Amino acid sequence: MLRDLFSPFRYKPILDNSGSNESPLSRNKKPKVKNQQQTLKRLWRYLAVHRIHLILVIAMVIISSVLSLLGPFLAGKSIDHYIVTKESKGILKLLAGLAVIYLFTSVTLFLQNYWMVGIAQNTVSKMRNDLFNHLHKLPIPFFDKRQHGELMSRVTNDIENVSSTLNSSVIQVISSILILIGTISVMLYLSPLLTLLTLIIIPLMYTGMKWITKRTGRLFKIQQRNLGDLNGFIEETISGQRIVKTFSQEKKVIDEFISKNSKLKGAGFWASAYSGFIPKLMNGLNNLSFTVIAAVGGWLAYKGHISIGTIVIFAEYSRQFTRPLNDLANQFNTVLSAIAGAERVFDILDEEEEANDEKNMYDFPYVDGRVEFCEVSFSYEEEGKTISDISFAVSPGETVALVGATGAGKTTIINLLSRFYDADEGSILIDGKEIKKIKREDLRKHMGFVLQDSYLFQGTIRENIRYGRLEASDEEVERAAKLANAHSFIMKTPGQYDTVLKQDGSGISQGQKQLLSIARAILADPSILILDEATSSIDTITELKIQEALQRLMEGRTSFVIAHRLNTIQKADQIIVLSDGQIIERGSHHELLSQKGYYLGLFNSQLRKI
Numbered sequence: 021m022l023r024d025l026f027s028p029f030r031y032k033p034i035l036d037n038s039g040s041n042e043s044p045l046s047r048n049k050k051p052k053v054k055n056q057q058q059t060l061k062r063l064w065r066y067l068a069v070h071r072i073h074l075i076l077v078i079a080m081v082i083i084s085s086v087l088s089l090l091g092p093f094l095a096g097k098s099i100d101h102y103i104v105t106k107e108s109k110g111i112l113k114l115l116a117g118l119a120v121i122y123l124f125t126s127v128t129l130f131l132q133n134y135w136m137v138g139i140a141q142n143t144v145s146k147m148r149n150d151l152f153n154h155l156h157k158l159p160i161p162f163f164d165k166r167q168h169g170e171l172m173s174r175v176t177n178d179i180e181n182v183s184s185t186l187n188s189s190v191i192q193v194i195s196s197i198l199i200l201i202g203t204i205s206v207m208l209y210l211s212p213l214l215t216l217l218t219l220i221i222i223p224l225m226y227t228g229m230k231w232i233t234k235r236t237g238r239l240f241k242i243q244q245r246n247l248g249d250l251n252g253f254i255e256e257t258i259s260g261q262r263i264v265k266t267f268s269q270e271k272k273v274i275d276e277f278i279s280k281n282s283k284l285k286g287a288g289f290w291a292s293a294y295s296g297f298i299p300k301l302m303n304g305l306n307n308l309s310f311t312v313i314a315a316v317g318g319w320l321a322y323k324g325h326i327s328i329g330t331i332v333i334f335a336e337y338s339r340q341f342t343r344p345l346n347d348l349a350n351q352f353n354t355v356l357s358a359i360a361g362a363e364r365v366f367d368i369l370d371e372e373e374e375a376n377d378e379k380n381m382y383d384f385p386y387v388d389g390r391v392e393f394c395e396v397s398f399s400y401e402e403e404g405k406t407i408s409d410i411s412f413a414v415s416p417g418e419t420v421a422l423v424g425a426t427g428a429g430k431t432t433i434i435n436l437l438s439r440f441y442d443a444d445e446g447s448i449l450i451d452g453k454e455i456k457k458i459k460r461e462d463l464r465k466h467m468g469f470v471l472q473d474s475y476l477f478q479g480t481i482r483e484n485i486r487y488g489r490l491e492a493s494d495e496e497v498e499r500a501a502k503l504a505n506a507h508s509f510i511m512k513t514p515g516q517y518d519t520v521l522k523q524d525g526s527g528i529s530q531g532q533k534q535l536l537s538i539a540r541a542i543l544a545d546p547s548i549l550i551l552d553e554a555t556s557s558i559d560t561i562t563e564l565k566i567q568e569a570l571q572r573l574m575e576g577r578t579s580f581v582i583a584h585r586l587n588t589i590q591k592a593d594q595i596i597v598l599s600d601g602q603i604i605e606r607g608s609h610h611e612l613l614s615q616k617g618y619y620l621g622l623f624n625s626q627l628r629k630i
């Protein structure tokens with residue numbers, strides 16, 4: 021029965037990503053701890069920009085802390101001087117004094133909060149900008165290896181964590197330290213003996229706090245990691261909703277979510293539970309200190325060593341004394357959790373940008389479109405070669421089709437040509453210039469992509485086409501749409517060119533998406549074109565429209581076609597047949613058929629399927 025009462029909170033060891041079933045509380049399972057001091061230093065660099073406002077905040081905190089110490093002191097002294105002696109004028113003076121103190125306290129509290137919120141918001145906004153900026157300079161391999169939702173969690177949750185801590189904790193920490201120093205000083209001045217008795221609780225507090233924070237620090241990190249993991253999973257399953265439903269995998273997805281969620285709950289529960297012990301511990305120690313002061317103070321007053329007013333001041337200060345300690349302890353957890361968040365943000369900022377490290381880069385204002393691969397080898401992983409010893413040359417305006425079984429290396433060749441990855445060996449030349457010596461931005465300016473999964477952004481049809489060349493006029497956008505055979509379907513949509521597409525164009529058909537992406541490429545007017553043929557079946561009429569639009573687009577441009585259906589590439593100038601990352605056959609369609617090799621087999625097998 022009792023067990024059941026606690027069952028929702030019982031902690032079950034939950035499998036970690038590593039597959040270990042050790043509890044997050046386990047001593048040996050520390051997540052990699054980066055130097056917290058270094059993280060704080062980097063955070064400080066962001067804060068230091070606002071140093072004038074920080075000085076103002078500190079000044080306000082000092083004034084409000086002194087004022088809050090003054091209140092109880094005046095009240096205690098007035099008991100001895102005015103209340104015991106029944107002097108009514110003095111009492112009025114005291115009341116007026118207290119009113120002024122509380123008014124000033126409110127003003128200083130308002131100002132310190134106002135400035136601090138400004139500092140916090142500006143700081144995290146700058147961090148968010150830096151992070152987003154940096155994310156866009158990171159190489160494709162970085163994104164290939166990470167869950168996108170997890171990255172989003174860093175830009176949103178982790179930065180938010182830093183923001184809320186800056187909002188509240190900086191003021192709390194400074195004012196707690198000041199109040200603590202002020203309280204102890206006044207207490208020492210009034211009665212060193214009672215002060216010493218009050219301070220006895222400090223070692224007890226320290227030991228208790230150390231025990232708790234050791235655990236919470238570790239748990240907050242695990243909690244944030246698990247939250248990132250969960251966010252990644254949510255993002256993945258929402259964007260892959262169609263696949264989940266098509267394969268009826270709802271149960272599997274929900275089960276996996278429950279498992280990840282319960283992992284998060286495990287760490288979250290214990291992180292919160294341990295930090296929740298802190299106020300209870302403080303409260304208990306506070307009561308202990310209060311009892312000691314009442315007993316010893318009462319005895320001293322009975323013996324005539326101190327006044328009643330002093331005991332009142334002491335009782336009030338002993339409360340004020342544990343409150344900042346309590347606050348400091350609570351803030352410690354919040355700060356730890358923010359440091360964990362900041363660390364995750366800095367981790368990304370430390371990732372190396374897509375390198376443009378070579379000096380003496382070529383200018384690349386105009387491209388004829390001659391492409392050469394010379395003995396190129398590359399691997400995604402340390403071991404083995406994804407493609408090896410690839411050599412071929414393409415003249416300007418030629419169409420090259422890359423053919424081969426799935427995983428043969430077709431996309432990899434394109435990844436290397438567009439410098440999403442750099443070749444390990446050999447060289448790739450455009451117009452005789454080594455592409456490693458061309459800035460990626462300049463290189464990609466001359467390349468156009470029409471991919472299977474043409475990505476459309478949330479925005480109007482016009483904006484989506486204009487993504488190909490932002491400065492294009494409305495007339496140019498429409499001309500491109502007409503050449504891409506997209507104009508007639510656009511005119512049938514409710515807002516025509518101003519129809520707003522949902523994110524990833526989920527409101528229009530696959531074929532229409534392709535037409536828009538062709539229009540975008542026509543507008544961009546690249547010299548080198550990459551076409552990744554759609555594998556999904558599109559109705560015959562749309563298919564014809566797409567083929568016609570593609571022919572127009574390819575005219576006069578060096579085009580690489582990743583071909584999945586051989587009937588569409590028969591007119592290609594060259595067909596390169598790949599197998600296991602190597603070129604096994606090469607030639608025109610007729611030459612390859614007459615070679616009676618792998619291509620002929622592939623062609624016949626596709627013919628049989630028709």
Ligand SMILES: Nc1ncnc2c1ncn2[C@@H]1O[C@H](COP(=O)(O)OP(=O)(O)OP(=O)(O)O)[C@@H](O)[C@H]1O
Binds near residue numbers: 164401428429430433
């Ligand atoms: N980012 C990556 N990290 C590690 N390995 C990868 C990565 N991308 C592709 N590979 C591997 O490299 C090999 C070649 O892949 P590639 O995508 O070039 O094949 P493909 O011929 O384009 O296949 P498909 O027709 O299925 O698109 C495959 O074995 C694939 O698993």
